[in-house]
Amino acid sequence: xxxxxxxxxxxxxxxxxxxxxxxxxxxxxxxxxxxxxxxxxxxxxxxxxxxxxxxxxxxxxxxxxxxxxxxxxxxxxxxxxxxxxxxxxxxxxxxxxxxxxxxxxxxxxxxxxxxxxxxxxxxxxxxxxxxxxxxxxxxxxxxxxxxxxxxxxxxxxxxxxxxxxxxxxxxxxxxxxxxxxxxxxxxxxxxxxxxxxxxxxxxxxxxxxxxxxxxxxxxxxxxxxxxxxxxxxxxxxxxxxxxxxxxxxxxxxxxxxxxxxxxxxxxxxxxxxxxxxxxxxxxxxxxxxxxxxxxxxxxxxxxxxxxxxxxxxxxxxxxxxxxxxxxxxxxxxxxxxxxxxxxxxxxxxxxxxxxxxxxxxxxxxxxxxxxxxxxxxxxxxxxxxxxxxx
Numbered sequence: 001x002x003x004x005x006x007x008x009x010x011x012x013x014x015x016x017x018x019x020x021x022x023x024x025x026x027x028x029x030x031x032x033x034x035x036x037x038x039x040x041x042x043x044x045x046x047x048x049x050x051x052x053x054x055x056x057x058x059x060x061x062x063x064x065x066x067x068x069x070x071x072x073x074x075x076x077x078x079x080x081x082x083x084x085x086x087x088x089x090x091x092x093x094x095x096x097x098x099x100x101x102x103x104x105x106x107x108x109x110x111x112x113x114x115x116x117x118x119x120x121x122x123x124x125x126x127x128x129x130x131x132x133x134x135x136x137x138x139x140x141x142x143x144x145x146x147x148x149x150x151x152x153x154x155x156x157x158x159x160x161x162x163x164x165x166x167x168x169x170x171x172x173x174x175x176x177x178x179x180x181x182x183x184x185x186x187x188x189x190x191x192x193x194x195x196x197x198x199x200x201x202x203x204x205x206x207x208x209x210x211x212x213x214x215x216x217x218x219x220x221x222x223x224x225x226x227x228x229x230x231x232x233x234x235x236x237x238x239x240x241x242x243x244x245x246x247x248x249x250x251x252x253x254x255x256x257x258x259x260x261x262x263x264x265x266x267x268x269x270x271x272x273x274x275x276x277x278x279x280x281x282x283x284x285x286x287x288x289x290x291x292x293x294x295x296x297x298x299x300x301x302x303x304x305x306x307x308x309x310x311x312x313x314x315x316x317x318x319x320x321x322x323x324x325x326x327x328x329x330x331x332x333x334x335x336x337x338x339x340x341x342x343x344x345x346x347x348x349x350x351x352x353x354x355x356x357x358x359x360x361x362x363x364x365x366x367x368x369x370x371x372x373x374x375x376x377x378x379x380x381x382x383x384x385x386x387x388x389x390x
């Protein structure tokens with residue numbers, strides 16, 4: 001492992017990933033391979049930025065420096081070919097709160113919202129909790145390779161008078177990095193039918209070699225319907241600092257959002273969040289590249305061991321994110337997945353059902369942002385637990 005990437009034993013640090021295992025899974029001794037949170041220390045520049053701010057000794061009201069915006073704008077231009085204007089940027093404590101807010105801005109109660117399962121669970125709750133109606137357009141699964149069903153997508157929009165599409169790009173949990181053709185086609189359908197789009201691009205920087213992340217907003221003229229959400233939190237393992245970006249080119253949409261954020265006073269963030277995000281974008285690129293190499297190595301470990309010893313398990317190609325999506329249908333009955341994975345293999349994972357219901361009950365999502373030894377242990381335990389064919 002590179003000297004830039006430092007593994008950390010996070011037990012007994014009030015870390016949800018490891019210290020909440022007893023509460024959430026009923027067993028504190030599981031190997032934590034679940035929530036999208038890394039086991040690596042942040043880049044040194046990020047740590048120093050936090051220490052510098054802490055060293056001031058006063059944590060009063062904070063004036064956000066221009067350098068914070070400049071660092072993000074420069075990052076988007078350099079690595080995503082997206083020329084963001086400062087006026088377009090709005091703060092959110094996280095991408096999930098931003099989705100909740102935008103569902104209220106872009107739709108009315110009982111409006112229909114569409115997305116493509118299996119997908120990140122808060123998409124479901126953001127719709128239900130805001131009294132909107134779900135429309136699901138499942139991705140097409142061909143031996144673990146997922147694609148959009150654009151014909152069904154347009155049909156469902158017309159039939160349900162859909163008002164909003166929530167796009168996950170890269171897609172969590174299946175690991176797809178969408179092509180220019182796919183993004184253009186799906187956005188053109190939305191434009192044609194006056195459907196707003198929230199593009200959740202929080203994993204935009206976590207792209208494995210041979211793949212290219214394309215920012216949805218750069219694919220055409222969609223500023224009047226599109227809001228982009230992103231953050232440094234997944235990229236640099238700083239989710240606890242609660243600092244994310246809403247990019248809203250359309251002035252009318254920005255005004256509509258501000259009507260809501262003002263009433264809840266959620267338009268300002270924590271000073272530490274601003275400080276560490278700026279430092280990450282200014283000095284964290286080399287660390288990120290080392291991280292991606294580690295994730296790639298871990299994915300290859302997982303892939304090779306499954307091919308050798310669980311050849312009928314279907315591991316989706318990992319193009320983006322650090323989250324592996326595995327179909328265990330050939331080896332485990334749906335009702336036995338938790339027994340095999342948790343009680344026998346002693347692994348804490350995210351189960352497929354939470355990403356879209358019973359159709360994904362035989363799937364698990366495995367976090368690869370950890371040291372290789374943990375991945376090797378996890379896959380060996382998994383193999384031993386499920387190797388007897390059902």
